[in-house]
């Protein structure tokens with residue numbers, strides 16, 4: 757039987773990418789396709805909390821099983837900041853460059869540059885149960901931005917085992933090894949069981 761599943765995103769491209777990996781047992785729907793046009797709030801203090809909130813919101817309002825993702829950059833010397841605030845770390849304009857420049861400024865003179873990107877995917881199934889999947893990639897914050905590929909903090913994040921930042925890497929390579937890919941793979945393995 758084909759099961760309907762909402763991916764709490766407005767990005768049809770993201771949906772296509774996951775649908776292709778999921779195979780024919782699921783019909784994957786975006787928020788717009790289930791009639792959810794309102795902005796879903798992100799009121800929680802953690803990445804885990806916000807992913808779960810979004811998936812539960814869809815389940816409670818639309819009664820469709822749903823998964824939602826939330827991501828952020830966690831810098832060890834900044835006690836895990838920007839973390840859940842990654843999108844608007846330097847202010848409400850959500851400016852990528854201002855955000856990473858603030859991180860670089862806060863790390864000036866600090867030798868511990870360890871950081872990680874984290875994605876949490878929360879899945880609420882048709883019985884209302886919640887499962888979470890976490891994808892992490894560890895690395896270091898560079899001294900200065902390098903590269904213009906990708907988005908967000910990519911120019912200042914150099915993953916362990918690579919000499920390129922995410923901003924310098926071909927997008928296809930980043931997409932393969934990223935925190936998002938790791939969390940998605942766990943979700944796919946779970947759904948295919």
Ligand code: IMP
Pocket residue numbers: 825826827828829842843844855873906907908909910922934
């Ligand atoms: P979201 O939850 O995927 O929307 O991510 C929240 C914020 O975390 C983004 O606006 C970016 O600032 C940052 N972020 C998440 N994933 C990445 C990434 O792969 N590269 C760079 N920044 C990211």
